[in-house]
Amino acid sequence: MQKQTNIVFMGTPEYATKILRALVEAKFSVLAVFTQPDKPVGRKQILTPSSVKVYSEANLPNVPICQPKTLRDEALVAQISSLKPDFIVVAAYGKILPKAILDIAPCINLHASILPKYRGASPIQSAILEGEKQTGVTAMLMNxxxxxxDMLDFVYTNCENKMAQELFSELGDMAGELIVKTLLNFQNLTPIKQDDNLATECKKIQKTDGLFSFNEDAHEIYNKFRALTPWPGIYLESGLKILSLELFEGSSGEAGEILSIYKDSFVVGCNSGAVKIYSLQEPAKKAVDANSYINGKRLRAGDKIL
Structure with missing residues (x-):
C-alpha cells in the first residue's frame, strides 16, 4: 500500500481554496492549514475570515488552522517541523517563507503566471494589463x-477577453489539478532554473491603479477594465466609475467624445479606437445603466465625457 503523503498547506484567497480542495479530494493528508489573520472588511469593518479558513472549518474539522502574524518565530518553525510534512504547499498565502521553514520540506508554490514573467503579488491582473494572449500556472520549488x-511544471490557458475574476477562478481550478499531478509525480520531475534575464515583477494592486483617461488607447482602457474589475474598478479623474464596458469596433473620434448612443449603451472615442459603455456610477450615487446616465445628464452625440 502506498504511503500517505502528508502536507502543510498555506494559502488565503479563493484561488488557494480551490487548490486545497483539490488536495483534500485527492486524499492527501493535510496536517495543518496556515492562512492570513481575519481582516476587517467593509464600512463596518467586520472581522472576516479568509476563504481558506472558511473552507477548512467546514471540511477539515480536525485539522488545526494557524493564523500567525509572522512566520519568523522559532516556536512556530518547531511546530511545523514536528508535523514532519512531506511537502509544504503554498498558494497566494501573502507572506514570505523564511529559510527555516523552507528547510523543513520541499515547499511548492502554485504561482498564477508562466514564470519568470510576473513574479510578485498581482500576476493575473498584470498579464491582462499587458495584453497577454496566454497565461497559466507554474508549480515551483520555493527559495x-x-x-x-526552480520550476517543476506548467499549465496554460488563453486569457484574451477574459475578466480577472474569470481567470482567478479558472486558474485556481487548473492549479488544483496541477498540484495533485506535481505531488504524485514529484520524484520524476526535473526542476528547471528560471532565466532571470526574462523575469518581470508585478506589484500589489492599489486603488490608484484604477484611474484612467479617454486619452489612453481603447485597448489599454479595455485591459484595465478587465484587470481591475471589481476592485479597484476603473474611474475618471471626476470619480465617474465605469462598471461595464467593451471594445467598440468601428468609428473613432476625439478622446472623450460621445460618438453614438444606443438603447443600452453609448460609444466614447479614445486616443485611438473607441469603447462602448453599458453602466456607470458617479461618486456617492447609485449605479445606473448607460441610457439613464445619458438622459439624466442630457447628453448627445458630440458632447464630451472627461
Missing part, C-alpha cells in the same frame, strides 16, 4: 527569493 525558485 528565499520572490517567485525565483
Amino acid at each position: 528565499e527569493g520572490l517567485d525565483t525558485g
Whole structure:
C-alpha cells in the first residue's frame, strides 16, 4: 500500500481554496492549514475570515488552522517541523517563507503566471494589463527569493477577453489539478532554473491603479477594465466609475467624445479606437445603466465625457 503523503498547506484567497480542495479530494493528508489573520472588511469593518479558513472549518474539522502574524518565530518553525510534512504547499498565502521553514520540506508554490514573467503579488491582473494572449500556472520549488525558485511544471490557458475574476477562478481550478499531478509525480520531475534575464515583477494592486483617461488607447482602457474589475474598478479623474464596458469596433473620434448612443449603451472615442459603455456610477450615487446616465445628464452625440 502506498504511503500517505502528508502536507502543510498555506494559502488565503479563493484561488488557494480551490487548490486545497483539490488536495483534500485527492486524499492527501493535510496536517495543518496556515492562512492570513481575519481582516476587517467593509464600512463596518467586520472581522472576516479568509476563504481558506472558511473552507477548512467546514471540511477539515480536525485539522488545526494557524493564523500567525509572522512566520519568523522559532516556536512556530518547531511546530511545523514536528508535523514532519512531506511537502509544504503554498498558494497566494501573502507572506514570505523564511529559510527555516523552507528547510523543513520541499515547499511548492502554485504561482498564477508562466514564470519568470510576473513574479510578485498581482500576476493575473498584470498579464491582462499587458495584453497577454496566454497565461497559466507554474508549480515551483520555493527559495528565499520572490517567485525565483526552480520550476517543476506548467499549465496554460488563453486569457484574451477574459475578466480577472474569470481567470482567478479558472486558474485556481487548473492549479488544483496541477498540484495533485506535481505531488504524485514529484520524484520524476526535473526542476528547471528560471532565466532571470526574462523575469518581470508585478506589484500589489492599489486603488490608484484604477484611474484612467479617454486619452489612453481603447485597448489599454479595455485591459484595465478587465484587470481591475471589481476592485479597484476603473474611474475618471471626476470619480465617474465605469462598471461595464467593451471594445467598440468601428468609428473613432476625439478622446472623450460621445460618438453614438444606443438603447443600452453609448460609444466614447479614445486616443485611438473607441469603447462602448453599458453602466456607470458617479461618486456617492447609485449605479445606473448607460441610457439613464445619458438622459439624466442630457447628453448627445458630440458632447464630451472627461
